[in-house]
Amino acid sequence: MSSIGSAGPIKPNYPARWARARARAADENLDALYVNAGPTFTWLAGYSPYPGGWPDFLSSVIFPVSGEPVMLISAMHAEIVDHDSCAIDRIFTYVDGDDPRPVLQSAFEAAGVTSGRVGIENHTWLSDAELVGGVVPKIKLQISPLFDGLRAVKDDFEIALLRRSARCQDAAFAAAQRTMRENASLNDIEVAIRAAMMAEGCESIKLLGVFKSSRPRSLRPGELVDIDFGTAVCGGYTVDSSRNVVVGEPGVELQKRWDLVERAFVETMAAVRPGVTAGEVHAICERVIVEGGYTQTWKVGHGVGLSDGHEAPWLQRRSPTVLEPGMTFTIDPGFFVARDLPLHIEDTILVTPTGWEDLNRHPHDLIVV
DSSP, X not given: OOOXXXXXXXSOOHHHHHHHHHXXXXXXXXXXXXXXXXXXXXXXXXXXXXXXXXXXXXXXXXXXXXXXXXXXXXXXXXXXXXXXXXXXXXXXXXXXXXXXXXXXXXHHHHTTOSSEEEEEOTTOOHHHHHHHHHHSTTEEEEEOGGXXXXXXXXXXXXXXXHHHHHHHHHHHHHHHHHHXXXXXXXXXXXXXXXXXXXXXXXXXXXEEETTSXXXXXXXXXXXXXXXXXXXXXXXXXBOOEEEEEESSOOOHHHHHHHHHHHHHHHHHHHTXXXXXXXXXXXXXXXXXXXXXXXXXXXOSEEEOBSSSSOEEEEEOTTOOOBOOTTBEEEEOOEEEEETTEEEEOBEXXXXXXXXXXXXXXXXXXXXXX
């Protein structure tokens, strides 16, 4: 096991990101990219408006293969953007309530994109696509596969933020282990978990598992609970991790099941290295779980980063994605033991030149309280 990206630069390397996007677009014979508000917008620009499409917000980066990109945002968002950290200088604005089409046309003209093939993400708002098609009728919008994986290999700046996120989640597991006891209030435990994460510098938190919704109840003797962190956002980036907690000593059958999950985790991790496909990694995990008499119904892993929990690469059946150094994704073997109650171990993994590094450091044992 080796480590890369332990110390990131002060700022993201936008020239390298833009070069990667342009190269991928050129490989697909695209003339430009049209990007709505969201993770890819942030990755290209260092800023993203509030999510939403026309007529709520018309927000886009028009990114030509040749030429400088432009940003189109509302006048309100222009008052919010930090120009010192924003990578795009040319910003076009419109006022809420006004017809944005003249400004949209000007933005496309400024980017030098008035015809040709323009790639869009698969979640682009249909209302945006129709608006663009009416304003710039000589371009052809098409969903582009380049976006699936464009951000999969992280740079040192991104890896540093993901390390911070992992530390926040590790602190949360430790807080849960300190505070979870028989008859303890779930609400009080959640407060302790959130406080531990915020003390580590977490900026935004989404809890899943037993904390998916606040419930005024206490832990019961013998209860098995799932602690799952949907997000622990640091500088816009988040990892994803999970653990199980049992109140009281686990029975023989539960310990046997946990040993199976842990064996699947260890064998799956051992397969992670550059050159292996994501599908091959998933297959190893699935084999161990099936041989143990259970079924893993979810993909063993998914990428993490700027998205709200899930992004490329997808470690699932038949995925042809070849693992590369700098990719970050979860390893999450397990199976359901009751409705909406998984038994699993989930950590975020960084692919290194020689193998992998586990960004989460909390032990993988079943947490007994």
